[in-house]
Amino acid sequence: MNKGIVIAAIFALMAFIAVDHLGRPKADVLVSQPSYDALIKQINKNELRNLHSLLVWRQGEVELELYRETKGMYGFETLDKVPVGPDVIHNVHSVSKSITALLLMIAIDDGKIDSVETPVLTYFPELNIDSEDPRWAITLFDALNMETGLAIDELEPDYSDPNNDWTAMFQQTDLVSWIFAKDVAEAPGNTYRYTGAATMLLALAIERAYQQPIDTIAEEKLFLPLGITNYKWEKYPQNDLVGADFGLRMTSRDLLKVGQLILARGQWQNQTVIQPHWFDALAESNAQARHIASGYSHQFWLPEKLSGAIMAIGFGEQYLIVSPESDTVIVTTAGNYQGPQAIWRHIDAIL
Numbered sequence: 001m002n003k004g005i006v007i008a009a010i011f012a013l014m015a016f017i018a019v020d021h022l023g024r025p026k027a028d029v030l031v032s033q034p035s036y037d038a039l040i041k042q043i044n045k046n047e048l049r050n051l052h053s054l055l056v057w058r059q060g061e062v063e064l065e066l067y068r069e070t071k072g073m074y075g076f077e078t079l080d081k082v083p084v085g086p087d088v089i090h091n092v093h094s095v096s097k098s099i100t101a102l103l104l105m106i107a108i109d110d111g112k113i114d115s116v117e118t119p120v121l122t123y124f125p126e127l128n129i130d131s132e133d134p135r136w137a138i139t140l141f142d143a144l145n146m147e148t149g150l151a152i153d154e155l156e157p158d159y160s161d162p163n164n165d166w167t168a169m170f171q172q173t174d175l176v177s178w179i180f181a182k183d184v185a186e187a188p189g190n191t192y193r194y195t196g197a198a199t200m201l202l203a204l205a206i207e208r209a210y211q212q213p214i215d216t217i218a219e220e221k222l223f224l225p226l227g228i229t230n231y232k233w234e235k236y237p238q239n240d241l242v243g244a245d246f247g248l249r250m251t252s253r254d255l256l257k258v259g260q261l262i263l264a265r266g267q268w269q270n271q272t273v274i275q276p277h278w279f280d281a282l283a284e285s286n287a288q289a290r291h292i293a294s295g296y297s298h299q300f301w302l303p304e305k306l307s308g309a310i311m312a313i314g315f316g317e318q319y320l321i322v323s324p325e326s327d328t329v330i331v332t333t334a335g336n337y338q339g340p341q342a343i344w345r346h347i348d349a350i351l
Helices: 003-014 034-044 095-109 140-144 165-169 175-180 196-210 214-226 252-263 277-282 344-350
Strands: 028-031 051-058 061-067 072-074 077-079 231-233 248-250 294-297 300-303 310-314 318-323 328-334
Touching: 034 051, 034 061, 034 344, 051 252, 095 140, 095 196, 095 214, 095 248, 095 252, 095 310, 095 318, 140 196, 165 175, 165 196, 175 196, 196 214, 214 231, 214 252, 252 318, 252 328, 318 344
Parallel strands: none
Antiparallel strands: 028 061, 051 061, 051 328, 072 077, 231 248, 294 300, 300 310, 310 318, 318 328
């Protein structure tokens, strides 16, 4: 047999092998350009650790799309090999918060909610909280920007600590009562305290405004207009509430669509899904995050190292990055729940 043919066959076979000679998972690259060759080598050397997918869309075309089967979460399960691929849904964790914020914008556009200045307690009359209580000063805008003034902060102590607030949230049968039973630490609108409790208040307000479940509203008002049909919302186990702050699972390609919608200022195929003025407000920082160098606005991040970019971030290095300056959208999914943020170190170079 011709030696050249044998060598070519060996290389062709190697292209389909899922791991390298050291047992490291290899990326399945669907689309790429030569400018990404060095990055792909770094990915295959495990320098971005448990990266599951990376998509880069720039100026009208997908420049990079790859998937890699490594450790991470699949729903509530932790797996050594998380299923990946163009049609496989993935936990996006707190990117769910940003999706919920988009639904609030739509609710106000639809006239279902008056404005972001509406007091949150308007939607929870069953609590019978006295009109003089300082909690009445908390507006939807405060919740959007993680400045409710309530003594809830899920980043301190760490998620692994049994006293973590989000861990406590996960155990509540009456989540709303638990939230409003928290002490008022300061006046709302002053101090950033990151918590899914703020997002859940937004989601429940939206549900009560439409008198529909939040997942139904998301489907009708956001996902179907974008052609998104393959997704799932996980629920809080103790109360059956949709996890609007953590529970969304969707494909990387569909998350890219959400980024394209943001880049297009709410327009999708000649249809207005969200009114354009929201994206002016979104680009203005209303709070300063404490754990990363970033502004915060409407449940999105405005990272200092990515000029003009808007980000949604999920635990484990799930990223949706929208850069109007370079007409670019980047999506990553991953299982980097512990240790250094390996993907984040490379993001500015990709952008």
